[in-house]
């Protein structure tokens with residue numbers, strides 16, 4: 579880290595992750611726009627008390643159940659995810675027996691290489707998505723480039739920190755999409771089959787623990803969890819929570835003395 583954050587700072591953890599994003603940007607892992615996306619995430623995180631709330635736990639359970647049942651699951655990796663939690667992402671792919679694929683909105687060969695390096699250093703063996711040669715139909719952004727062995731033939735895709743169009747396109751291709759997005763109003767959040775409204779830095783370790791526990795469950799129980807899951811209810815609960823919190827936040831202003 580280039581910037582020393584005092585441990586006593588009331589927002590030390592948040593500053594730590596902010597610094598990771600800044601460092602990631604300098605190393606070409608995070609896109610410039612990734613800095614802005616992170617700031618947006620911070621604002622929404624504040625609104626959910628920077629904690630994993632019950633609506634996120636329920637969505638994570640459905641996500642793990644669906645991914646354990648999937649035949650060809652893939653975790654999509656972008657710059658922000660790689661900068662914030664590469665080790666946990668690699669570990670999760672191992673637990674879920676899921677492939678890892680780099681998929682970027684701001685795709686350049688240099689960023690592909692930088693993210694590949696981060697994932698390799700975190701222990702990933704097989705990383706898809708570099709020089710991706712297949713395409714998602716109906717998508718015009720650079721996110722359309724996918725690996726024929728990865729997202730193209732996946733039946734379930736985990737998309738952390740998305741920017742919109744791709745979730746809709748993946749759904750049109752018949753895939754199950756689980757999204758991690760702090761903003762319950764985003765297009766991705768609204769279009770996904772499962773939306774985890776929480777911060778990726780908390781979600782990834784929680785998904786690892788849940789996978790370790792749930793991989794012991796029989797298939798019929800996993801199917802029941804998926805059947806019972808209702809994403810509209812989860813999104814409504816997230817928005818209700820945010821609404822209530824906004825109503826509760828106290829005003830602690832003081833008057834000027836002159």
Ligand code: PTJ
Pocket residue numbers: 608609611612613614615616617618619620622656657658681682683684685739740741742758759760761764776777778779
């Ligand atoms: O690495 P690339 O080239 O693929 O680009 C990645 C970014 C994130 C720049 C790109 O996908 C983008 O522009 O995304 P958006 O449209 O800014 O959307 C990002 C969404 O993720 C927003 O809804 C944020 O609230 C949310 N978000 C930001 N940080 C986090 C987050 N959600 C979960 N955890 C976070 N840490």
